[in-house]
Amino acid sequence: DTAVSQTPKYLVTQMGNDKSIKCEQNLGHDTMYWYKQDSKKFLKIMFSYNNKELIINETVPNRFSPKSPDKAHLNLHINSLELGDSAVYFCASSQWGPGNEKLFFGSGTQLSVL
């Protein structure tokens, strides 16, 4: 059983298209995250949800819209894709509360915008 699963694993698309990435965790965690890893391997937090409520929203273009239908799911929709959006997107989850920041990552979605 995969603890944090995200789909698709690979996504190749044209500039201007809209795409979604889905994430699900079966760990019973309250908090989920989206991280972006660029070509230099820098990992940057994009969003965080706690019990379906958005709690962290970094400086991310409005074209990126996260949605959490329930605390086990966190999806990421990207409108009007640009070349610079090419990266690996990781979903992660953790328990809530000080000292509970241990992150469990999904296997990543490699997005290539052509």
Add this chain to the structure above:
Amino acid sequence: GQQVMQIPQYQHVQEGEDFTTYCNSSTTLSNIQWYKQRPGGHPVFLIQLVKSGEVKKQKRLTFQFGEAKKNSSLHITATQTTDVGTYFCAGRGSGGYQKVTFGTGTKLQVIP
């Protein structure tokens, strides 16, 4: 905003040599974590340090948290080819909402 830098960016070592990566935060951290990402893989949690000056060991890996809680180090004794990967420190600042900022990472190559 909070910045977390790691040095070196890359390290090549002969198998059996030791390896150390250093992590420095621009602000005081509540805690620090270390993750390992194998090539093509995802970050995997290794350990969390909370107390000032804390030292923890996991087999050949030794983790330290600085006295001022602004820096940390990971030392690997007698590296093996299985140690290959990128090592990230990640720190939570004193603010709320569990924002964990990742360091810039150190990519380790082990030459057999």
